[in-house]
Amino acid sequence: MxxxxxxxxxxxxxxxxxxxxLLGALFVALVVTLMYTFQNIAFFIGIAGIGIAFYQWxxxxxxxxxxxxxxxxxxxxxxxxxxxxxxxxxxxDMPKPRVGIADSDIPNAFATGRSPNRSVVCVTTGxxxxxxxxxxxxxxxxxxSHVAHRDVLVMTVASSAGIIAAMLTRSAQFGGLGLGxxxxxxxxxxxxxxxxxxxxxxxxxxxxxxxxxxxxxxCADRSGAFLTQKPGALASALQKISGQMAAIPTRDLxxxxxxxxxxxxxxxxxxxxxTLTSTHPSLEQRLEQLxxxxxxxxxxxx
Numbered sequence: 414m415x416x417x418x419x420x421x422x423x424x425x426x427x428x429x430x431x432x433x434x435l436l437g438a439l440f441v442a443l444v445v446t447l448m449y450t451f452q453n454i455a456f457f458i459g460i461a462g463i464g465i466a467f468y469q470w471x472x473x474x475x476x477x478x479x480x481x482x483x484x485x486x487x488x489x490x491x492x493x494x495x496x497x498x499x500x501x502x503x504x505x506d507m508p509k510p511r512v513g514i515a516d517s518d519i520p521n522a523f524a525t526g527r528s529p530n531r532s533v534v535c536v537t538t539g540x541x542x543x544x545x546x547x548x549x550x551x552x553x554x555x556x557x558s559h560v561a562h563r564d565v566l567v568m569t570v571a572s573s574a575g576i577i578a579a580m581l582t583r584s585a586q587f588g589g590l591g592l593g594x595x596x597x598x599x600x601x602x603x604x605x606x607x608x609x610x611x612x613x614x615x616x617x618x619x620x621x622x623x624x625x626x627x628x629x630x631x632c633a634d635r636s637g638a639f640l641t642q643k644p645g646a647l648a649s650a651l652q653k654i655s656g657q658m659a660a661i662p663t664r665d666l667x668x669x670x671x672x673x674x675x676x677x678x679x680x681x682x683x684x685x686x687x688t689l690t691s692t693h694p695s696l697e698q699r700l701e702q703l704x705x706x707x708x709x710x711x712x713x714x715x
Contacts, residue, residue: 419505419558419561419562419636419639419640426632428628429625429628429629429632432571432621432624432625432628433567433570433571433625435621436570436571436574436618436621436622436625439574439614439617439618439621440573440574440577442614443574443577443578443610443614444577446610461577461580462573462576462577462580463573463577465576465580466569466570466572466573466576467569469569469572470527470565470566470569471527473525473526473527473565473569474511474525474526474527474531474532474533477523477525477533477535478513478533478535481515481517481523481535481537482515482516482517483513483514483515483516483535484513484514484515485511485512485513485533486512486513486514491512491514493546494512494514494536494541495512497546497549497550497553498510498512498534498553498557501550501553501554501557501640501641502557504640504641505554505557505558505561505640507529507557507560507561508529508530510524510526510529510532510533510534510557510560511532511533511534512533512534512535513533513534513535513536514535514536514537514538514541515535515536515537515538516537516538517537517538517539518537518538518539519537519539520537520539520540520542520543520544520653520654521536521537521539521540521654521676521677521678522534522535522536522537522540522552522553522555522556522676522677523535523556523676523677524556524557524559524560525559525565526560526565527565527566528563528566529560529561529563532560532565534553534556534557534560536549536552536553540552540654543653543654544650544653547641547643547646548646548647548649548650548653549650550641550643550646551637551638551641551643551644551646551647551649551650552637552647552650552677553637554636554637554638554640554641554647555633555634555636555637555647555677556633556637556677557637557640558632558633558636558637558640559629559633561636562629562632562633562636564629564633567625567629568622568625568626568629571621571622571625572618572622574614574618575614575615575618575619575622577614578610578611578612578614578615578618579611579615581610581611582608582611582612582615619690620690623690623691623692626692626693627691627692627693627694630692630693630694630699631694631698631699631702634647634699634702634703635702635706638703638706639706639710642710642712643712644703644704644706644707644710644712644714645703645707645712645713645714647703648699648700648703648704648707648714651677651678651696651699651700651703652696652700654677654678655678655696676693678693678696
């Protein structure tokens, strides 16, 4: 397996499995409810939602690269970056992804793609300017862990219920598919039922997906730190990235916020109800985990 050399955490794996089970149960409950409540449209909404999720997964690398205005670079154009990824892929026993650079002052990196053989790891010029070699290696190991563990596929599957619920909400709000026609005696109750179901499912899916995303980030931190055996370097990189994000103009951060779930650190943080809406764990939580790994490995954090 491509990810056989990334060390696993059974506790994190168990929590992620539980969240995936809950999201799967939510998806099944939504589909069954649609079948019983809106027999004439349930099939079409389900197929359309799955189709959108499939497209997002299939084209995730192209969409992410376009969103960041990134370009793929060759070993001749970026020899040090390619050399670092070559070494890490050899350590992890995984296929080498394509390598990209985005011309952005935002210090960040992301990995995406539908499989380890169809993936891309991209860094910004901002992160290349701010991190030293060991820190950058820690960041790249984190991103390669996402690739090896097929996190794009995991998060796409996890978001399916939310996608269908969002579609149902729009159909109900705008009277699509016969749900909201007020001149039909049966239309208005159907509109209310559709709106209530979709809003509840979307809300639950939203928070569960964010929770799963935070677990995936902790897993990637852990896997990357054990791969490089230098948790202190990743901790230093995270502190630099988070600390220097404040120096980036707000408009630039907002423009990149759609990529939050892919980044190693969020460009824009969610509304803070103890990070419930965040795609990433808090910096403190990530540093605490890395400190435990450093102690386990008998290595200093600085």
